[in-house]
Amino acid sequence: MxxxxxxxxxxxxxxxxxxxxxxxxxxxxxxxxxxxxxxVNFRLLEWADTVLAMDRAVLDELRALADERTVPKLGLYLDGEDVHDP
Known part of the structure; x- marks a missing residue:
């Protein structure tokens, strides 16, 4: 991996x-x-099998970079919960 x-x-x-x-x-x-x-860039999104965002705001920005093939790879690191940046 x-x-x-x-x-x-x-x-x-x-x-x-x-x-x-x-x-x-x-x-x-x-x-x-x-x-x-x-x-992060679109090429990295294509390369990855899974892309985990630490919070919903980051996830939204990643979705804006993604296309129909890469958006299904996106998710939150903690399902349904934001990890706050110290």
Missing amino acids: IVRSAGLRYRHVGKSPHRNAMRAAADFGYDIEDHIAVK
Whole structure:
């Protein structure tokens, strides 16, 4: 399985993960130190089998990028519940 992450804004593109994110991932045995932030685009939506949004606002923006083939791949990370950004 390949897991990728992308954001909706250019704000963090090209940057490494926040140190708290690296620490949290390490607590679960994952090394994300080499991860570089990218912006979501239609090509990523096509590539993915499943695309999970952290909240409804993000899901709405992803739906605006999607087409009839990619929109069925979209869903909330926690079904029916938003994950609030700290």
